[in-house]
Amino acid sequence: MVKENCGVVGIFSLSGTNVVPMAIDALRALQHRGQEAWGIAIPKKEPLKRLGLVSAASSEFKKITEEYCSPSVIGHVRYSTMGRSSLENAQPLKVKDLCIAHNGTIANVQELSNLVGGCSFTPQNSSDTLVAAQRLVTLISENGQMGKALSILKNEMIGSYCFTFITDDESVYAARDPKGFRPMVLGYKKSDNTYIVASESSALSAVGAELQRDVTPGELIKLSKDGLETERFSKENSTAHCSFEFTYFAHPASKMEGKNIYVSRKRIGQFLAKKFPIKDGDLVIPVPDSARPAALGYAQELGIPFDEGLLKDRYSKKGPLRSFIEPHQTDRVEINRWIIPIREIIEGRHVIVVDDSLVRGTSSKAIIKALKRAGAKKISMVITYPQINFPCYAGIDFPSQKELATFTNGKEMTSEEITEMVRRDIGADFLGYNDAETLAAAVGIPKDSMCFTCSSGNYDSLGITPEFKTRAEMKGE
Numbered sequence: 001m002v003k004e005n006c007g008v009v010g011i012f013s014l015s016g017t018n019v020v021p022m023a024i025d026a027l028r029a030l031q032h033r034g035q036e037a038w039g040i041a042i043p044k045k046e047p048l049k050r051l052g053l054v055s056a057a058s059s060e061f062k063k064i065t066e067e068y069c070s071p072s073v074i075g076h077v078r079y080s081t082m083g084r085s086s087l088e089n090a091q092p093l094k095v096k097d098l099c100i101a102h103n104g105t106i107a108n109v110q111e112l113s114n115l116v117g118g119c120s121f122t123p124q125n126s127s128d129t130l131v132a133a134q135r136l137v138t139l140i141s142e143n144g145q146m147g148k149a150l151s152i153l154k155n156e157m158i159g160s161y162c163f164t165f166i167t168d169d170e171s172v173y174a175a176r177d178p179k180g181f182r183p184m185v186l187g188y189k190k191s192d193n194t195y196i197v198a199s200e201s202s203a204l205s206a207v208g209a210e211l212q213r214d215v216t217p218g219e220l221i222k223l224s225k226d227g228l229e230t231e232r233f234s235k236e237n238s239t240a241h242c243s244f245e246f247t248y249f250a251h252p253a254s255k256m257e258g259k260n261i262y263v264s265r266k267r268i269g270q271f272l273a274k275k276f277p278i279k280d281g282d283l284v285i286p287v288p289d290s291a292r293p294a295a296l297g298y299a300q301e302l303g304i305p306f307d308e309g310l311l312k313d314r315y316s317k318k319g320p321l322r323s324f325i326e327p328h329q330t331d332r333v334e335i336n337r338w339i340i341p342i343r344e345i346i347e348g349r350h351v352i353v354v355d356d357s358l359v360r361g362t363s364s365k366a367i368i369k370a371l372k373r374a375g376a377k378k379i380s381m382v383i384t385y386p387q388i389n390f391p392c393y394a395g396i397d398f399p400s401q402k403e404l405a406t407f408t409n410g411k412e413m414t415s416e417e418i419t420e421m422v423r424r425d426i427g428a429d430f431l432g433y434n435d436a437e438t439l440a441a442a443v444g445i446p447k448d449s450m451c452f453t454c455s456s457g458n459y460d461s462l463g464i465t466p467e468f469k470t471r472a473e474m475k476g477e
């Protein structure tokens with residue numbers, strides 16, 4: 001089964017400006033959300049899709065912006081939580097006159113596919129996005145309106161979804177799931193009289209648009225010749241914003257739910273310094289790149305020097321990529337090889353390493369090994385995200401419990417015992433995880449408004465009791 005967590009964008013210019021160059025810039029600013037493939041779609045044309053980074057196609061940009069000249073566009077950057085990184089799985093996808101780009105995961109895709117007449121879904125060859133699009137097209141034809149169709153679809157569909165759509169009548173739509181698992185913002189560029197919706201505000205900044213607001217969970221926005229129209233296809237009382245966006249996934253320059261990500265991460269570091277005041281540390285170093293603001297906050301709070309003891313080799317093949325979202329284990333190992341310790345900073349010191357998360361433990365193990373080789377006297381590791389104990393069914397790639405560093409193989413263990421097990425496994429002298437209360441307090445969003453399912457195992461916000469599957473089972477192998 002192919003599932004996505006990705007970045008999406010939708011742009012409509014009321015002045016008739018060709019917004020395809022803007023979409024390309026916006027997708028580049030969302031590249032951290034997916035590096036496997038990207039694509040754009042304009043009305044009455046097949047979507048354009050490419051594998052790899054957006055910048056890898058820079059020699060084609062001129063041709064693309066001429067051939068795909070349009071005042072309305074949607075776009076997508078992809079990382080798969082499942083399946084192959086093939087061009088056919090890249091987005092946007094087209095079903096009849098509707099093109100769709102999706103950030104999230106439809107957890108009950110098998111069930112949903114039964115509602116799609118003639119749908120050719122099998123786990124191996126199709127995606128949750130395609131099934132949702134096929135069902136949506138049917139519902140639109142039956143009900144006439146996107147809003148009505150979505151209000152039916154949201155009752156049939158379990159999962160997280162931020163969609164952008166474009167239709168042959170040139171309208172652009174954006175919809176955010178009723179719980180607001182994944183982020184989505186609305187912006188406006190005055191000079192071009194252009195509206196833009198995107199997964200993150202970093203995309204708005206990249207095209208010179210001003211952030212107007214977050215798209216409300218359960219909101220459908222339509223951008224067309226008539227301007228901006230909005231309606232609610234769902235009215236939920238509670239939200240479940242993904243807390244992992246705040247420590248790892250989102251761009252530090254972005255603002256979501258009114259909170260800047262860089263500032264939030266720095267505050268998380270400050271709060272962690274109070275939770276784990278390792279006062280005999282000689283220096284605090286971040287694991288590049290997402291943990292840098294938290295490490296700075298931690299160091300400043302305790303008055304311990306902050307330094308860069310680990311640097312990414314930006315000129316290696318994998319250096320600029322992010323290890324967690326790389327789909328293949330061999331690629332993750334290769335990335336870690338290109339994080340280089342600086343002996344002159346590390347040697348003979350008690351190093352406090354701050355990292356944004358500990359998922360499989362692969363990176364942490366490799367980093368601690370490298371720090372030991374560089375002569376660290378003692379290594380304490382502080383993780384800005386709580387223990388990840390359960391898979392995510394709302395769009396982030398923790399597909400199998402067995403793959404998690406915290407996997408206990410059925411043995412009853414307390415959280416402290418799990419921390420100790422992981423500490424020994426990665427080889428640190430001390431390991432401290434954040435907790436949900438501290439993370440939420442540092443970000444400044446009530447804990448109950450955020451999702452912590454991968455830590456707590458409480459899947460109530462999704463409304464499911466998942467059967468945990470292996471990666472192979474989820475891939476349909």
Ligand code: SF4
Pocket residue numbers: 181241242243244245391392393394395396451452453454455
């Ligand atoms: S389960 Fe974890 S990663 Fe998934 S949406 Fe919730 S907080 Fe985010």
